[in-house]
Amino acid sequence: MRKATAAAALAVLFTLSPTTAHAAEAVPSERVTVDVVTVNGSGCKQGTAEVVVSSDNTSFWVVYSDYLAQAGKGAPAADFRKNCQLNLQINIPQGFTYGIAEATYAGYGYLQRGATGYQSVNYYFQGQSETNTWKHNFTGPFDDNWSITHRTEFADIVYAPCGEKKNLNVNSSLRVDKGTSDANANSFLAMDYTRGEVRTLYHFSWKRC
Template sequence: MTSASCLLMIVMFAAMAAAGVHNVEAAGPRRLLGPVTVTLGAVKIRKVTVAGSGCPYETPLVSISADNQAVTIPFLDYQVAVPAALKDRQKSCIITVDLDYPAGWTYVASKWTYQGWVELQKGLVAYQSAKYYYQGGQPACERIAKWDALKKPIAGRSYTIQEVCPEGISFSPCGEVRGLNILTRMWIDNKKNYNAEGVIKAEVIDGEVKSWNLFVVHLYWQWCY
């Protein structure tokens, strides 16, 4: 290559840099780092379906907050108790929330908040778990709460728990609109004391007033094109 040719190429590259021209991947969406000026807009719930032994008989009135950051799922009569047959010592419910949101966005369920009531005699351990994954099977996060009464009974009380997913969990696929599947489970381990009585339920009790349990999934949105 002659000196004149080299000089010409240097001048061309300098001009491209000054004009802000740069190479990008030709195929597939890419995530932008840093602030963006694109507005998410409204997120809607198209459809809700439920399945499982712990699900309500009627589809719950699932709602999404005005800021698109919280999906609220009400539960009632979702409980397990001992002593009882195996089917009554463990219950589960899968809720599918079919979301509709603008193209170019991706989301992650970064944390959950849920409430309930637990009462255990000595020798029992109760669990409540929540797992979510995107429609299509892509897993995301699972958390399990535990109430241990092996050595000391737990008097009846309400509880509120917030579970935070670890850093690095996967966002929904960029460039695709995906709904959210939520699997909740409750169970009691009574292997150490088969005769002990206990209950854990998705119900909030304030004195003699019972109210819906509200399972809240907190969403974090990101522009990904």
């Protein structure tokens, strides 16, 4: 049952029209690409994260293959928190700049009664101060898919400086605290639906320089 629900949820998530994101100006027609410069963190060990840009240049996905935090029976002590720090070089056509208007994270959680968890994220351009951190809390008992969308008001979108190469830093984390839950049970949060491939979706907001 869970797999069927997950498939349906992913179908909805990844077929959402990119026009739901803020569109300041025309999207560039020349192909946009993303290079992963560095990958750090227990949630995205080397070889477990990649980036895919949509064919219409309106968004990109970060695809993980091993991003899960857990606590309780059988869980290594260090697994209660997982994080991922990506440094991305967004290669865009001359005459354009971009910001991140919206980001959607999706996953699955199983928290025993008494356990808690959270998911957090921030993103900012190289050389700039970190943005506010978006954080979502979970409270057990919880056993379901989850999907969280962080939207930035149009007037508050931060754009990369025109004509400068400023990489985008994307930082995220998952945490599970067993709290007062049964010591013989396990709780976890994963940024996926099927415990396999994990995707997060970022929408561009484009602007001419």
